[in-house]
Amino acid sequence: MNGELEGSASRQRERHVSEARHKLIDAALASLIELGFSRTTGVEVCRRAGLTRGALNYHFPDYGNLLAAALGTAYDNLLDLPTRPRDEGPLEGWVQRAHSCIVRPDFKAIIELWLASQNDPELGATLSEAIAQGSQLFDPVFTLVDCDIELTPEAEAVYRTISEACVGLGVGRSVSGGPLAHETQVIDALLNIARDADRKISNRTKKRGADHGAH
Amino acid sequence: MNGELEGSASRQRERHVSEARHKLIDAALASLIELGFSRTTGVEVCRRAGLTRGALNYHFPDYGNLLAAALGTAYDNLLDLPTRPRDEGPLEGWVQRAHSCIVRPDFKAIIELWLASQNDPELGATLSEAIAQGSQLFDPVFTLVDCDIELTPEAEAVYRTISEACVGLGVGRSVSGGPLAHETQVIDALLNIARDADRKISNRTKKRGADHGAH
DNA sequence: ACCGGAACATACATTCATGTATGTTCGGGA
């Protein structure tokens, strides 16, 4: 209640606390990437973090919250990707963006947790918010809302097609342990599809721009 | 060695044997679909099959072989899909084919085992042949070899793009427990892409057909 | 100097899946 005294005391420790927390979260994420969900256990996470189960139970009384935190970290890792120069069209940029996401090993952890949350309803309830937050990653409606890019139904279909294809490539990476032999082939095809669609959209915008007059 | 006596004796039982085997395999497949890999355990499979672990150990001393058999059954289920009328172009048909594959619940079991085989190297060795056999499902090079369809690099890229997009949709189904809201949207976009590519190929073939003369 | 709580570590009991051994049934051949 009286946050004054607690604050001064706990603020000194806060770094210490979050150190162990981050260790556990990072260890969980690394284990998910290397061993998958089924082999990512409490003791395994503690082993990797160099801590004991006491620490795990202290910071994460509910094991699902650890996985939720790991999922959030994985999403953050994908969102922290360097923003590309915006020379290209929006759909072409979308291909680059989606591809740079699925290339990261964190993407495997995301897939593992996606499937696990569906297999285990209890875990699914715990992860639901984290999943909902991160499902925007491949959703053009959420991602482009702040840009001044209008989203026609046809364009949205292409956006989502690109996303799904990249998810497929990401699964292929997770399954084969490395990039599929035809990954660049598919990415090139997606780039061609994206450029075609970008051209169509650009032409339509220009036409409408002529009607509206210059800004 | 002398298969005569063994044959007459065991042939009587063969139906009985394969009954239990099939029960176990089907139970494993159902468990993979409903509970995923991590929760698909020996006792769970036996419970579903109405048998005991003695039967499981008798028919599948190596647990991985049960999963391999389940994977093979899942592939068979996908391959036994009704062949569509061939009115459409080859790429358009490929979209239909890939989509009809990922719609089946068996596809989730395949994804689960794909990931599990990568996470567990020992299991991966056991499943490798079954996986190799079934990876042809989405590989146009293997699937179209008996058809008289020639496969240009550009066409192959579109084939694989369609496949990866459908895999992405399949994962989405496995994750959300049902079809994604934009599944038909993506399929329609893929159909458009496929028809475009089919047209290009068709034109090129006609042109070359004119050079060769009629058959 | 004493105390109290945060941040862990340690220890024990339980559960669950598995490995393995042994028991049981049942049908066919001698």
Place this chain on the structure above:
DNA sequence: TCCCGAACATACATGAATGTATGTTCCGGT
């Protein structure tokens, strides 16, 4: 009729992960 082996079921031991309780350290306040 007797016996033998296939095709299971049953039972016990093991190991691993988890739930839970308790112990320990360290730091800050009084």
